[in-house]
Amino acid sequence: MGFLDYxxxxxxxxxxxxxxxxxxxxARERGHRGGPDYLPALQQEILGVIRKYIEVDDDAVRIQVExxxxxxxxxxxxxxxxx
Amino acid sequence: xxxxxxxxxxxxxxxxxxxxxxxxxxxxxxxHRTVVIDFDVGLRNLxxxxxxxxxxxxxxxxVINGEANLNQALIRDKRVDGLEILPAxxxxxxxxxxFEGVEAVLTQLAETHDYIVCDSPAGIERGAHLAMYFADDxxxxxxxxxxxxxxxxxxxGLLASKTxxxxxxxxxxxxxxxxxxxxxxRVGKGEMLSVEDIREILSIDLLGVIPxxxxxxxxxxxxxxxxxxxxxxxxxxxxxxxxxxxxxxxEHRFLDEKKGxxxxxxxx
Numbered sequence: 001m002g003f004l005d006y007x008x009x010x011x012x013x014x015x016x017x018x019x020x021x022x023x024x025x026x027a028r029e030r031g032h033r034g035g036p037d038y039l040p041a042l043q044q045e046i047l048g049v050i051r052k053y054i055e056v057d058d059d060a061v062r063i064q065v066e067x068x069x070x071x072x073x074x075x076x077x078x079x080x081x082x083x
Numbered sequence: 084x085x086x087x088x089x090x091x092x093x094x095x096x097x098x099x100x101x102x103x104x105x106x107x108x109x110x111x112x113x114x115h116r117t118v119v120i121d122f123d124v125g126l127r128n129l130x131x132x133x134x135x136x137x138x139x140x141x142x143x144x145x146v147i148n149g150e151a152n153l154n155q156a157l158i159r160d161k162r163v164d165g166l167e168i169l170p171a172x173x174x175x176x177x178x179x180x181x182f183e184g185v186e187a188v189l190t191q192l193a194e195t196h197d198y199i200v201c202d203s204p205a206g207i208e209r210g211a212h213l214a215m216y217f218a219d220d221x222x223x224x225x226x227x228x229x230x231x232x233x234x235x236x237x238x239x240g241l242l243a244s245k246t247x248x249x250x251x252x253x254x255x256x257x258x259x260x261x262x263x264x265x266x267x268x269r270v271g272k273g274e275m276l277s278v279e280d281i282r283e284i285l286s287i288d289l290l291g292v293i294p295x296x297x298x299x300x301x302x303x304x305x306x307x308x309x310x311x312x313x314x315x316x317x318x319x320x321x322x323x324x325x326x327x328x329x330x331x332x333x334e335h336r337f338l339d340e341k342k343g344x345x346x347x348x349x350x351x
Contacts (some may be wrong), residue, residue: 018280028235
């Protein structure tokens with residue numbers, strides 16, 4: 001293997017790395033797409049509860065369902081405004 | 084009945100407007116009465132790519148608001164018979180496009196055209212949603228680049244759920260992949276996702292591959308849909324896209340490295 005081949009194989013990894021990363025993220029995002037229908041309503045209600053106490057933006061509450069094996073994990077992210 | 088085709092991508096700057104202009108011009112060249120609509124309210128650009136920016140008097144929003152009729156707003160292309168452009172408004176009011184308004188305009192255009200090409204704005208907001216909502220077919224424009232592929236997948240999700248066809252339980256919007264800015268030499272070096280990789284990740288039918296080409300910038304500089312530059316690689320690739328869309332079998336071109344003198348000399 002020559003000097004140039006070394007660089008070639010190095011580069012070969014960038015496209016296949018891109019493919020691997022895309023396959024993982026796309027599969028995960030497609031999973032959410034089929035997620036439970038109540039998620040948007042749940043998100044709105046949680047937003048409403050938070051707004052009783054503090055003024056936040058519409059996109060302050062993010063909700064995701066992650067599947068890990070047999071387990072479903074509900075992930076809730078709330079971004080509070082900076083003061 | 085006209086067929087409504089949305090040109091969409093999620094990500095900006097991947098070639099939606101270039102593709103819309105070329106595709107619409109190609110359909111008209113094939114003898115189909117075609118109108119191409121700029122849905123990018125606020126950031127009108129299709130007129131510039133089509134070279135009719137100085138002829139815009141009324142726009143899409145004027146028609147929706149009843150301030151002009153369709154015939155006053157449509158701009159007839161001077162090079163290709165049967166090709167018309169409906170320019171976007173430059174208003175900053177994001178709610179200028181309404182569902183009812185868009186539907187009424189599309190219904191009226193459908194009476195007098197064979198194809199309605201909707202040039203979607205970037206993003207997945209209202210304008211993009213409206214551009215795809217009434218579509219029968221979608222051209223999903225994707226660059227061989229991670230963020231573009233991911234955004235295209237998001238858009239495919241929306242096409243499958245947030246369109247009239249999806250909501251009314253009709254056959255789904257038929258989705259076609261158009262890969263743009265493709266550089267076979269970089270794919271060969273493993274620096275760029277291959278068309279096969281993209282097709283596999285998105286799992287949709289490949290309509291065409293447009294090579295990275297100086298012809299695209301040259302054509303846009305001159306306000307000419309690149310498909311009219313029929314000596315150029317990108318122009319020919321778009322002609323293939325249109326022919327395949329219309330049902331012709333054509334082999335994919337521009338997928339292999341163009342070897343120049345140096346390439347041949349140093350071919351490993």
